[in-house]
Structures are given as structure tokens and as C-alpha cells.
Amino acid sequence: MLVNNEVEEQGRLILAAEDCEPNVFKKIHKFSKYEDKIIRSLIAHGPVLIRGGRGSGKSALLIEAHNRVQESYNTIFNVYLSLRHLPLLRSQGEEYEKIFCRLLVTSINNELQRRGLQELDIAVNFDVGDLQQALVKLSSTLSNRIVLFFDDAAHIGRETALEEFFNIFRTISSSTVSCKAAIYPGVTNFGIRFDVYNDATVIDISRDERRDDFTDFFAEVINARYPRLLQNTSESLKRNNTLAWFLGRSVVGNMRALIFACNRLSEEDKKIDLQELRNCLIYLSSDYYWSLLDEVAPKLGKYEPLVEPCRELAENLFDYVTADKKTQTPAEITTSVLIHRDLVQKYSKLFEILEYAGFITRREVSRAMKSGGRGSRFILNLCNLLEKTSGVRLTIELLDTWRKNDETSEIYKNSSILTINLPELSSEEELSILQKDICHIKKSKSYPYGLTDAKFQILKDAKINTIGELAETPDAKLKELESIGVGTINRIHNVVGQAIWM
Numbered sequence: 384m385l386v387n388n389e390v391e392e393q394g395r396l397i398l399a400a401e402d403c404e405p406n407v408f409k410k411i412h413k414f415s416k417y418e419d420k421i422i423r424s425l426i427a428h429g430p431v432l433i434r435g436g437r438g439s440g441k442s443a444l445l446i447e448a449h450n451r452v453q454e455s456y457n458t459i460f461n462v463y464l465s466l467r468h469l470p471l472l473r474s475q476g477e478e479y480e481k482i483f484c485r486l487l488v489t490s491i492n493n494e495l496q497r498r499g500l501q502e503l504d505i506a507v508n509f510d511v512g513d514l515q516q517a518l519v520k521l522s523s524t525l526s527n528r529i530v531l532f533f534d535d536a537a538h539i540g541r542e543t544a545l546e547e548f549f550n551i552f553r554t555i556s557s558s559t560v561s562c563k564a565a566i567y568p569g570v571t572n573f574g575i576r577f578d579v580y581n582d583a584t585v586i587d588i589s590r591d592e593r594r595d596d597f598t599d600f601f602a603e604v605i606n607a608r609y610p611r612l613l614q615n616t617s618e619s620l621k622r623n624n625t626l627a628w629f630l631g632r633s634v635v636g637n638m639r640a641l642i643f644a645c646n647r648l649s650e651e652d653k654k655i656d657l658q659e660l661r662n663c664l665i666y667l668s669s670d671y672y673w674s675l676l677d678e679v680a681p682k683l684g685k686y687e688p689l690v691e692p693c694r695e696l697a698e699n700l701f702d703y704v705t706a707d708k709k710t711q712t713p714a715e716i717t718t719s720v721l722i723h724r725d726l727v728q729k730y731s732k733l734f735e736i737l738e739y740a741g742f743i744t745r746r747e748v749s750r751a752m753k754s755g756g757r758g759s760r761f762i763l764n765l766c767n768l769l770e771k772t773s774g775v776r777l778t779i780e781l782l783d784t785w786r787k788n789d790e791t792s793e794i795y796k797n798s799s800i801l802t803i804n805l806p807e808l809s810s811e812e813e814l815s816i817l818q819k820d821i822c823h824i825k826k827s828k829s830y831p832y833g834l835t836d837a838k839f840q841i842l843k844d845a846k847i848n849t850i851g852e853l854a855e856t857p858d859a860k861l862k863e864l865e866s867i868g869v870g871t872i873n874r875i876h877n878v879v880g881q882a883i884w885m
Contacts, residue, residue, distance in 0.1 A: 415600035438639025441565035540684035546574030590636030601631035633765035668770040681816035817851030832878035
């Protein structure tokens with residue numbers, strides 16, 4: 384049994400649910416009523432795609448659904464498979480299908496062995512059609528339906544492989560085989576054979592601040608991961624769980640950003656008041672959100688040149704809603720913006736990257752605009768918003784106003800606010816992160832899983848110089864190196880996973 388400070392220490396470090404030990408996962412992950420409904424959909428019949436930005440909790444939902452099936456459903460045979468495999472990112476067509484089928488068959492056979500059913504091991508010639516038939520036969524033999532959870536199938540910088548994935552997803556789905564996977568918001572490439580609205584149920588997992596259980600959910604999460612944090616919170620912020628609501632809303636419901644916020648607030652054992660809360664959000668704006676664009680850039684493949692236009696778009700959005708801050712009272716500063724659909728379409732990839740990074744989250748796809756036409760409504764994270772309002776003090780009255788206010792700024796079709804030059808994109812899809820020196824993933828604020836200088840030297844002495852080379856190095860070879868044990872190998876997997884996929 385982990386005591387509170389051990390739980391809190393692990394909660395501070397763990398950014399990805401798939402990197403979490405099973406006993407710790409149960410202690411630090413909480414699920415709202417809304418998320419319980421999503422989990423039930425993941426367990427039920429039929430193909431499902433859950434959609435959410437970076438760090439929004441997609442993996443946690445897939446893992447929790449997998450765990451609940453293992454614990455309580457003896458009529459379901461299920462497999463959870465993380466597709467964090469570099470060869471998948473570097474392949475397409477038949478090669479992608481062969482690698483994918485091999486990974487899935489291996490996971491299925493491992494689960495059969497775990498259940499003592501190794502005599503039912505399936506063997507296919509890495510052909511999707513053969514795999515589909517083998518799955519139907521296995522379902523019949525077991526008298527179980529099959530649920531397959533695919534994590535990390537989507538990659539924001541590599542759309543080509545996604546087309547192959549969704550072709551497989553569609554092919555192996557049947558009345559007895561249900562596929563479930565996670566996707567990012569925006570313009571994921573589904574290919575020509577996969578109709579996202581007919582071939583799967585799409586569930587948006589963004590945590591909406593308008594829901595009744597929004598505040599309770601974040602209060603539960605903070606209590607589970609940071610049991611001492613609320614004890615150090617001022618009475619005014621404890622009342623009505625104001626701190627929990629405001630942190631959840633500040634990071635637009637994103638769990639990974641919430642962890643960074645709570646880590647910052649709990650660094651020193653001091654009282655958390657309104658000024659300390661504001662300082663924390665300003666810190667996140669500069670040291671998390673803006674720097675996150677630099678971290679994301681090398682994993683964007685051919686879209687890497689769009690990072691600077693993304694930065695410009697974000698600056699313009701936050702400048703626009705705070706443009707009259709010198710004459711406005713703080714409560715008049717809107718926290719959401721309605722953007723004409725033609726502009727959203729024109730800059731679709733920029734909006735996707737900003738939503739992926741947590742600067743914004745789309746709340747409504749189509750809403751009538753006062754200025755005419757229809758647009759998408761995005762809420763803005765309050766960290767970057769407060770950064771633009773240097774003279775604004777946080778008060779309980781302001782937080783209450785923002786909590787109740789649904790006023791929205793508008794950016795109309797011919798507005799000059801969003802006039803951004805887009806660079807030409809090359810056809811090259813190789814991720815530049817793979818060519819970066821391994822020292823790029825040194826332990827830092829961006830890479831809390833990062834390695835030490837001593838470990839880097841051991842790896843370089845073994846002629847492992849780039850992140851791509853490290854990702855492709857087998858565990859067996861790593862184990863042969865001096866001072867590289869199981870713990871270090873797990874840490875390498877985690878930081879490489881963050882660098883390439885997270």
C-alpha cells in the first residue's frame with residue numbers, strides 16, 4: 384500500500400497512463416460519470432473512436448476499459464495494444480499491415496497464454512484478411528466477443544500511416560470483433576475507405592466546464608494525486624471547490640497540463656492563495672504552453688514549418704480577446720471565441736496543432752454568429768489569457784464571473800485578425816525528432832522522464848547517438864550496457880515515447 388507522499392510523488396512524475404504501474408494507476412486515476420459512460424461504450428459492441436487532444440486522457444480511458452473487462456466480464460476476450468512502435472511510423476501500405484498484424488497477433492497470443500489457452504494461439508501470414516478470419520474463428524471457439532483497444536494509433540505528424548490503420552480497423556471489425564481507438568481532434572486522415580461517421584461511433588472526451596460534474600471530477604483527481612495540496616489552499620479557494628474548478632478550466636480540461644499546474648503549486652509547502660494561483664498560471668503560459676510548441680515541432684513531420692504560424696495564430700487569438708483590457712473591467716474579458724467556419728477551414732491544421740497542444744479546445748462545431756454566417760466556438764486556456772492581462776488581479780468575484788459567464792468574442796469571415804501566411808509544405812514525412820541527438824531528451828521541465836548525462840555517455844559509447852537509434856535499440860542490447868538495468872530501460876521507453884508520440 385502506497386502512503387500519501389509516495390502516491391503524490393508518483394503522481395507528479397507520471398504524465399502518460401500507459402507508463403503507470405497497475406497498482407498506481409488505480410490510485411491516481413479517477414473517472415467522472417460522463418467518463419464512466421464513455422468507458423461503457425468502449426466495452427460495448429461496435430467500433431468506437433475517442434477523440435481528444437494531447438494529454439486529455441484517451442489512454443487512461445482505454446486502459447480503464449481494458450482493466451474493467453479483465454476484472455468483471457468473462458464473456459469478452461480483450462486485448463490492449465499500444466502502437467508506439469517506430470517501424471509503424473516509418474512504413475505504409477503492405478509493410479505497415481504486416482508489422483501491425485504481427486504486433487496484434489503477438490498480443491492476442493500473449494493474452495491466450497495468460498488465460499491458459501495457448502493451444503488456441505493463432506498464426507496468420509500477416510495478411511489483414513487472414514487476421515480477420517482468425518479473429519472470427521477465435522470468437523466462435525471461445526464463445527466470447529472480442530474487444531481490441533488500440534492506443535497511440537494516431538500521430539499528429541504522420542497522416543499516411545493513419546490511412547492504413549483505419550483500413551485495418553474497418554476490415555477486422557465485425558459483429559463479434561469490436562475495435563476501439565483514440566484519435567486527435569481536427570483533420571485526421573481516415574483514407575477513402577473509412578467513413579468516420581458510418582464505420583465508427585466518435586466520442587469527444589473533452590471535459591466540458593459546463594457539465595455539472597466538472598468541478599467534482601477535478602477535485603477528486605487533485606485529492607487522489609496531490610492529497611496535501613488542498614490542505615494548503617486558502618479557505619476562499621476551498622469554498623465550492625473553486626480551486627479545482629479554476630485549475631480544470633484554466634487548462635481547458637487537459638489532464639497533463641493539470642499535472643504540471645499541481646506540480647508547480649506543490650513545489651513549496653506554502654499557502655495557495657489567489658496571487659500564488661495567478662503566478663502559477665503565468666508560469667505555465669511561458670514555461671509550459673509556449674515552450675510546448677517547440678517540443679511538439681520536431682514530431683510534426685512535414686507540418687513542422689507550421690509551428691511559427693501556430694504561434695502567430697495563438698498570439699492573435701489571445702491578443703484579440705484582451706485587446707481592450709485597459710478600458711475593460713476584468714470580468715468583461717471573454718474566455719471563448721467564435722470563429723467563422725471559412726477561417727477554421729483555411730487554417731485547419733493550425734487549429735488542430737493548437738488544440739493538440741492545449742491552447743484552445745473546440746466546444747461547438749457550428750454556431751450562428753451575430754456578424755452573419757456560422758462558426759466554431761473555441762474556449763481559450765486561462766494561462767495564456769492571464770499572461771496578456773498583466774494589470775488584472777485574480778479575485779473570487781472574477782472567478783465566479785468567469786464561472787458563470789458564457790460571453791463569446793467573434794472573428795468574422797473577412798476579419799484581418801486572422802491573416803496568416805502559410806508556408807509551402809514538403810512531401811517529406813520523416814519526423815525530425817528521430818534525427819536529434821539523444822541529449823535532446825535530457826531530464827528537464829519538458830522531459831521529466833529524461834536521462835542524466837552519465838546515461839547519455841554510456842549510450843553514446845555504444846554508438847547510440849540519435850533518438851531514432853535509441854528507439855530502435857532492442858532491450859536485450861540495452862541490458863548489456865553498464866549501469867543500464869530494467870528501471871533505466873523503462874525510463875528510456877517513457878522518455879522516447881514522450882519525445883516521439885506524446
